[in-house]
Each structure stands twice: as structure tokens, then as C-alpha cells.
Amino acid sequence: MLKLYYHPLSTYSRRVRIALLEKRIPAELIEVDLFARAQFQADYLARNPYGRVPTLEEDGLTLFESSAILEYLEARYPEPALLPSDRIGCALTAMHLKLCDLELAANAHKILLPKRFMPREKWKLDVMEKAKARIERHFSILEKQLEGRSYLIGNRFGLVEIAAIPFLEFLPLMEVSSPPAVTAWAQRLLGRPSARETRPER
Numbered sequence: 001m002l003k004l005y006y007h008p009l010s011t012y013s014r015r016v017r018i019a020l021l022e023k024r025i026p027a028e029l030i031e032v033d034l035f036a037r038a039q040f041q042a043d044y045l046a047r048n049p050y051g052r053v054p055t056l057e058e059d060g061l062t063l064f065e066s067s068a069i070l071e072y073l074e075a076r077y078p079e080p081a082l083l084p085s086d087r088i089g090c091a092l093t094a095m096h097l098k099l100c101d102l103e104l105a106a107n108a109h110k111i112l113l114p115k116r117f118m119p120r121e122k123w124k125l126d127v128m129e130k131a132k133a134r135i136e137r138h139f140s141i142l143e144k145q146l147e148g149r150s151y152l153i154g155n156r157f158g159l160v161e162i163a164a165i166p167f168l169e170f171l172p173l174m175e176v177s178s179p180p181a182v183t184a185w186a187q188r189l190l191g192r193p194s195a196r197e198t199r200p201e202r
């Protein structure tokens with residue numbers, strides 16, 4: 001059976017857990033205790049030398065990097081499809097997955113790591129302010145692409161939405177303001193059973 005090494009509070013792990021639920025793929029979930037630094041123990045580093053979650057294992061394959069894992073799951077378990085079948089849809093998916101990592105996830109991380117896990121005196125407010133502005137710029141660009149549609153590509157829920165959900169969860173905590181179409185998109189996505197089932201406790 002497919003194994004997923006994860007942590008319940010990990011945004012990147014949550015992407016993979018949502019894809020597993022959406023595709024109804026049975027999996028063994030193995031929690032890596034990040035707070036006890038289990039990600040740096042030799043047995044885990046042998047799987048993922050970067051010492052991060054998620055890591056997937058299946059049929060002798062060990063794979064890390066959440067967006068690569070999403071693409072692998074799509075190739076290995078094509079139904080229900082979370083990727084368009086046409087060339088243009090695939091190209092747009094690749095673009096949006098990359099932009100989600102660069103513009104949303106990376107900046108969200110700069111705000112969420114301190115706000116979720118560090119005492120206030122350690123927060124770097126200037127870094128957090130810049131990250132918030134970058135996310136708001138990204139949302140203003142997405143807003144135009146979402147106008148008149150429910151999902152970004154081919155108007156169907158897909159991998160680009162899954163990649164964004166864990167970060168959209170924290171818009172209130174990040175105090176990021178989002179324009180109307182992005183707000184409606186986020187609410188639509190966060191209401192899915194797969195998102196509800198994987199919602200972190202904090």
C-alpha cells in the first residue's frame with residue numbers, strides 16, 4: 001500500500017492528503033513528529049534527505065516535493081481526473097502549480113511559520129508585511145483569471161486548487177485581503193469534504 005509520511009499541521013502534507021481523498025486512494029499515513037525533530041533522524045533522512053514532509057513511498061519509489069507528488073498521483077491514478085487532458089490545460093496547470101509555490105506558498109510560509117509556531121517577539125514584521133503584499137498582488141492577478149468561473153483551469157476542480165487549499169485556509173490568520181472572485185473560490189474549495197477532513201487543529 002502507498003505510504004505517506006506527513007504531519008497533521010503541515011500545509012504541504014495536506015495537499016497530498018487532499019489528493020488521496022479526492023481520488024479515493026487507500027494509503028497508510030505515517031506521522032513524522034516534526035516537533036520532536038524526527039525529520040532529522042537517520043531513518044527518515046534516508047527517505048527524504050531534506051528532512052521535510054511530505055514523502056511518498058510506493059512500489060519502490062520514494063518521492064518528495066508535494067507538487068511532484070500530486071503529479072505522480074495523477075499519472076498513477078488517473079480517475080477521477082484532476083488534470084485537464086489537453087495540451088493547453090496541462091501547460092496552464094504547470095504554470096499555476098509553479099506560481100502557487102512561488103507566490104502563495106513561499107510567502108504564506110513567511111507569515112505562517114512565525115504566527116503558528118513562534119512567540120511574537122521573534123516575528124520579523126517587515127518580512128511578514130512584504131510577504132502579505134506579495135500574496136495580495138498574486139490574488140489581484142488570479143482575480144482576473146477567476147472572473148466568471150468557479151475554478152482556474154477548464155472550470156473544473158483540479159491540482160492547482162488542491163495546491164492552494166492549505167494556504168487559503170489561513171487567509172484570516174495572515175490578515176491577507178482577497179478580492180471577491182478569489183474569496184468565493186477559497187470558500188468553495190475550503191468547503192469540500194477533502195478540505196474539511198484534513199483541516200489542521202491550528
Ligand SMILES: N[C@@H](CCC(=O)N[C@@H](CS)C(=O)NCC(=O)O)C(=O)O
Binds near residue numbers: 009012053064065
Ligand atoms: N517544497 C516542499 C516543502 C515541504 C516543507 O517545507 N515541509 C515542512 C512542513 S509544512 C517541513 O517538513 N518542515 C520541517 C523542517 O523544515 O524542519 C514541498 O512542497 O513538499
